[in-house]
Amino acid sequence: MSTAQGARARARQEVTAAIKEAARRQLAEEGAAKLSLRAVARELGMVSSALYRYFPSRDDLLTALIIDAYDSLGETAERARDATPDAPPPDRWIAVCEAVRGWALAHPHEYALIYGSPVPGYAAPDTTVRAAARIGLVLIGIVRDAHQGPGLTDLPLPTELRAEAERMAADFAPDLPPGAAAPLVAAWAQLFGLVGFELFGQFNRVVEDREAFFRHAAGRLGESVGLPRS
Amino acid sequence: MSTAQGARARARQEVTAAIKEAARRQLAEEGAAKLSLRAVARELGMVSSALYRYFPSRDDLLTALIIDAYDSLGETAERARDATPDAPPPDRWIAVCEAVRGWALAHPHEYALIYGSPVPGYAAPDTTVRAAARIGLVLIGIVRDAHQGPGLTDLPLPTELRAEAERMAADFAPDLPPGAAAPLVAAWAQLFGLVGFELFGQFNRVVEDREAFFRHAAGRLGESVGLPRS
DNA sequence: GTCTATAACGAGATAGAC
DNA sequence: GTCTATCTCGTTATAGAC
Numbered sequence: 001m002s003t004a005q006g007a008r009a010r011a012r013q014e015v016t017a018a019i020k021e022a023a024r025r026q027l028a029e030e031g032a033a034k035l036s037l038r039a040v041a042r043e044l045g046m047v048s049s050a051l052y053r054y055f056p057s058r059d060d061l062l063t064a065l066i067i068d069a070y071d072s073l074g075e076t077a078e079r080a081r082d083a084t085p086d087a088p089p090p091d092r093w094i095a096v097c098e099a100v101r102g103w104a105l106a107h108p109h110e111y112a113l114i115y116g117s118p119v120p121g122y123a124a125p126d127t128t129v130r131a132a133a134r135i136g137l138v139l140i141g142i143v144r145d146a147h148q149g150p151g152l153t154d155l156p157l158p159t160e161l162r163a164e165a166e167r168m169a170a171d172f173a174p175d176l177p178p179g180a181a182a183p184l185v186a187a188w189a190q191l192f193g194l195v196g197f198e199l200f201g202q203f204n205r206v207v208e209d210r211e212a213f214f215r216h217a218a219g220r221l222g223e224s225v226g227l228p229r230s
Numbered sequence: 231m232s233t234a235q236g237a238r239a240r241a242r243q244e245v246t247a248a249i250k251e252a253a254r255r256q257l258a259e260e261g262a263a264k265l266s267l268r269a270v271a272r273e274l275g276m277v278s279s280a281l282y283r284y285f286p287s288r289d290d291l292l293t294a295l296i297i298d299a300y301d302s303l304g305e306t307a308e309r310a311r312d313a314t315p316d317a318p319p320p321d322r323w324i325a326v327c328e329a330v331r332g333w334a335l336a337h338p339h340e341y342a343l344i345y346g347s348p349v350p351g352y353a354a355p356d357t358t359v360r361a362a363a364r365i366g367l368v369l370i371g372i373v374r375d376a377h378q379g380p381g382l383t384d385l386p387l388p389t390e391l392r393a394e395a396e397r398m399a400a401d402f403a404p405d406l407p408p409g410a411a412a413p414l415v416a417a418w419a420q421l422f423g424l425v426g427f428e429l430f431g432q433f434n435r436v437v438e439d440r441e442a443f444f445r446h447a448a449g450r451l452g453e454s455v456g457l458p459r460s
Numbered sequence: 461g462t463c464t465a466t467a468a469c470g471a472g473a474t475a476g477a478c
Numbered sequence: 479g480t481c482t483a484t485c486t487c488g489t490t491a492t493a494g495a496c
Binding site for chain 1: 347354412433
Binding site for chain 1: 491
C-alpha cells in the first residue's frame, strides 16, 4: 500500500511540477493577468479540465507560483547572507541587496508577480505570508547581528512614531531596539523601490551604470538602518 | 471647410474624452489588465468595434490613460509644492512626498498602471516620457532651491559613481552638484518603493500607523538628499 | 478511488461584411 | 456605425479508463 501510494504521490508531484513549470514559462511570455489554464494544459498535451485535479482553480495555481517566487527570492537572499558569514554586517547587507536585485533581473516576471501590481480579482491567501516574510527576516537578521556587535549608530525617533516602532519591534524583531525597527521596514520597502524602478523601466534614460548606482544606494540604505559605512 | 473640420474635430475630441472617462471608471473597478473595450462601449451606448475609430487598439487607449495618470500625479505634486512657497525646502519635500502618497491612495489603479508591473506586450511610447518626468522635476526643483540657499549638506560620492553622477546632473539637473543628483534619483525610486509597498499590501500586518510611518520615512529621504532635518 | 477526455455554458476579444 | 462570426477563456458536469 505504501509503495502504491508512494508511486501515485510521486506521479502527482511530477505532474504538479510540470504544470507549474509550464505556467512559469507562460508567465514570462504573457504576464500574470493572462495566465491561461487552457494554454498550460495545451503545452502539456492535457486537456484543461484535467488540471483541476491538481489546482482547484486558476487562482490556486497563481498562489502556488507566488509562493514559489517568494521562496526562490528568499533562498537567494539567504545564500548571499551565508556566503560570507564572517564579513561585517554592512558588507553582508550590501551582498543581500545585490542578491535581491540579481534575482529580480534574472526573474523579472516572477518579480512582477509578487511585487508588481496585484492581479485583478485575485486575493492572496494567508498561505503566502510565510514565504513573503523570508527576505525580510534576512534583512532583520543582519541588523540584529550588527546590534550585538559594537559601533552601531542609535537612531532617534519622533514621539509620533514611538509606539508604532515599539509594536513593530515586538512583533517581528524582538532583538532590535524600536529605533532600528522602523527604519528597517522603510529600508526594506525602499530597496524594492530601487529594484522595481530599474526592472520596470523607470530608470531608462536616467540611470546608465546601474550596478554602481545600486551598490552605492544599497550602502546608503544600510547606513540608514544604522550599519556603519564600510 | 475649416469650420466643418473644426466641428468634426471637436466632436471627435468630446467622444475621445468620454471614452477615456469611462475607461478610467472601469479601470478603478476592474483594474488595468481587465480593461474591457466592450464594457467601455456598453457604458457609452456604443458597440465595441466603434471604439477602434478613436483608439486603434487597446494599447492606444492604455497609452492615453497612462499619460493622463502621470499628468494627474505630476499636477498633484506641483500643487503641493506651490501650496506653501515660503516653507523651507525640507518641509516642501515632505509635503510633495505626502501628496504623492495621497494621490496613490486615491487612485490605486492608476498608480498600478504607471508604477506597477508593465502591461505584457505593451511598450510605452516616447509620448509618455514627458508626463512621467513631471514628478521627478518637482523633486529636483526642491533640492535645487535648497542648494541655492545655505546650510546644505555636501554628499560624498565613491569614485565608482563619480562619472555617472556627473552625467546625471548634466542631463536633467544642471543646477545640482553631482553629489546631490545621484542620491536624488535614489530617493525618487525609494519614495515610490514606500508608496507601492503600502498600496500593494506588503505593509499588511507590518505597518499599522502608516501616516506617521510615511512622514518619518519621507523626512529621512529628504535628509538623504541633503535637506536638513526640520 | 484517481485520473483523463468530451462536451458544454457564458463571457470577452476581435475581424470583417454590411 | 452596426451586426455577426469566430476565436479563447475559466469552469463545470459527466462518462469512462486505469
